Amino acid sequence: MATVWITYAWKDNEDGDVDFIAQELQNEGLKVNLDRWNIQAGKRLWNQIESFIQDTDKSDAWILYATQNSLGSEACLEEYTYALDRALNTRGSSFPVIGLFPGSVDEAIIPAGIRTRLYVSITDPDWKERIQAAAEGRPPLINKPLIDQYSLKVHKVDGGYLIEVRPRAGVWFPFSFAVPLEEKEKVRGRNAIFLFSSPGQPPDPPKGLILQWDGVGESTGHDGSKWWMLNPAGEVTPTKSFFLFALELPTLIAFGPRNARMFTKRLPP
Numbered sequence: 001m002a003t004v005w006i007t008y009a010w011k012d013n014e015d016g017d018v019d020f021i022a023q024e025l026q027n028e029g030l031k032v033n034l035d036r037w038n039i040q041a042g043k044r045l046w047n048q049i050e051s052f053i054q055d056t057d058k059s060d061a062w063i064l065y066a067t068q069n070s071l072g073s074e075a076c077l078e079e080y081t082y083a084l085d086r087a088l089n090t091r092g093s094s095f096p097v098i099g100l101f102p103g104s105v106d107e108a109i110i111p112a113g114i115r116t117r118l119y120v121s122i123t124d125p126d127w128k129e130r131i132q133a134a135a136e137g138r139p140p141l142i143n144k145p146l147i148d149q150y151s152l153k154v155h156k157v158d159g160g161y162l163i164e165v166r167p168r169a170g171v172w173f174p175f176s177f178a179v180p181l182e183e184k185e186k187v188r189g190r191n192a193i194f195l196f197s198s199p200g201q202p203p204d205p206p207k208g209l210i211l212q213w214d215g216v217g218e219s220t221g222h223d224g225s226k227w228w229m230l231n232p233a234g235e236v237t238p239t240k241s242f243f244l245f246a247l248e249l250p251t252l253i254a255f256g257p258r259n260a261r262m263f264t265k266r267l268p269p
Contacts, residue, residue, distance in 0.1 A: 001029060001030065001031050002030055002031065002060040002061065002132070002135040002136045003030070003031040003032075003033065003058065003059050003060050003061075003135075004025065004030055004031070004032055004033070004059065004060060004061045004062070004063055004131070004135050005032075005033045005034075005035050005049065005052050005053075005058075005059050005061075005062050005063065006018060006021065006022060006032060006033070006034050006035065006063045006064075006065055006100070007035045007045065007048070007049060007062065007063070007064050007065065007070075008034070008035070008036060008064075008065035008070060009036075009065070009067065009069040009070040010036045011069045012065055012067050012069050012070065012102075013036070017102065018034065018065055019034075021065070021100070021122070022034055024128055025128060025131060025132070028128045028129070028132050029132065030131075030132055030135060033052065033058075033059075035048055035049060035052070044079060045079045045080060045082070045083040046079070046082055046083040046086050049062065049083055049087070050086070053086075053087045053090055053091060053095075054090050054091075056091070060096070060135045060136070060137075061095075061096035061097075061098060061131070061134055061135035062087060062095070062096070062097050062098070063098045063099075063100050063131065064080065064097070064098070064099050064100065064114070065100050065102075066099045066100060066101050066110065066114065066119070067101070067102060071110070071111070077111055080111055080113075081111055081113060084097060084111070084113040085113075096118065096134040096135060096137075097113065097114075097117050097118075098117070098118050098119065098120060098131055098134055099111075099114035099117070099118070099119035099120070100119070100120055100121075100122065100127075100131070101119060101120070101121045101122070102121075102122055103121060103122070103123055118130070118134055126140065126142050129141060129142065130142075147168070148168075148263075149167065149168055149169070149263070150165060150166065150167055150168060150255075150256070150263055151164075151165070151166050151167075151168060151199065151241075152164070152165050152265055153200065154249065154267065155243075157245075159247070160245055160246050160247045160248070161245070161246045161248075161249055162243045162244065162245055162246075163243065163244045163246055163249075163253065163267075164199070164200075164241045164242070164243050165177070165236070165241065165242050165255045166199055166236055166237065166238060166240065166241040166242065167236065167237065167238055167256075168238055169238060170237075170238075171235050171236070171237050172235065172236040172237075172242075172255075172256055172257045173234075173235035173236070173257070174231065174233075174257070174258040174259065175231070175232060175234065175235065175236045175242065175255075175256070175257065175258060176229055176230065176231050176254075176255065176256070176257075176258040176262065177229075177230045177232070177242065177244055177253065177254070177255045178219065178227040178228060178229045178230065178253065178254040178255070178262070179227065179228050179250040179252065179253055179254075180225070180226070180227060180228070180250065180251065180252055181218060181226035181227055181228050182226075183228070183250040183251065183252075184228035185247075186246050186247055186248040186249070186250050187228070187230070187244060187245070187246045187247075187250065196234050196236070196240050196241065196242060196243070197240070197241055197243060198239065198240070198241070199238075199239065199240075199241045200241075216228075216229065216230050216231060217229060221254075227254060230244070231258065242255075249267045249268075249269070250267060251266060251267060251269075252264060252265070252266050252267070253265055253267060
């Protein structure tokens with residue numbers, strides 16, 4: 001069981017916030033010791049942490065609970081910098097020194113020793129795993145979200161919406177875009193305007209303009225579902241998005257290369 005020490009300003013635990021952090025880390029399987037830093041009394045930080053930093057049996061990582069209270073004065077910053085330097089000289093540069101933040105803190109008061117090392121915010125859902133991994137000397141086991149092969153955004157514009165799609169890699173050509181057949185009127189406003197533009201930069205759709213079409217009409221899906229298919233003449237790439245104007249957002253859209261299985265996505269109401 002790895003042991004961590006948390007150094008904190010006494011004022012930051014008046015409502016039990018540091019005790020809660022210790023509780024959560026203990027529930028993850030760490031042994032946690034608390035080291036109150038009485039800033040107002042002017043007690044030097046290094047004198048408090050020296051024993052558990054120098055003794056390898058007493059600590060596997062040092063956590064500084066970094067807040068406006070613990071880092072909010074020049075004297076505090078100087079004392080922390082001194083303590084950090086002594087800790088690294090004693091235990092080596094591989095010794096985990098972790099800055100733990102309760103939320104957003106003015107970057108101007110974050111010591112360089114924390115900015116260039118591990119610092120964690122408890123707003124991060126994986127904050128406990130990141131600390132435990134550092135204390136145990138292993139990479140954190142973080143579940144990375146699966147990124148879709150496409151980018152989809154909805155932009156609110158006057159009179160309706162612009163639906164933007166593009167591939168993250170490759171080229172969609174020929175390209176098709178479809179909505180359920182019963183919802184085709186939602187994308188027929190302004191004569192079914194569609195445009196190509198740079199990602200994230202929707203153009204203002206001119207009224208009554210139709211760019212070149214390869215075709216438009218009804219289509220039947222593999223499962224027998226009925227779709228209103230739009231076939232614009234143009235390619236969609238990672239640097240050139242397709243935008244479609246809609247009076248109302250359809251509940252479901254399909255898009256992608258015309259001669260392959262298309263992507264489908266439900267849109268929020």
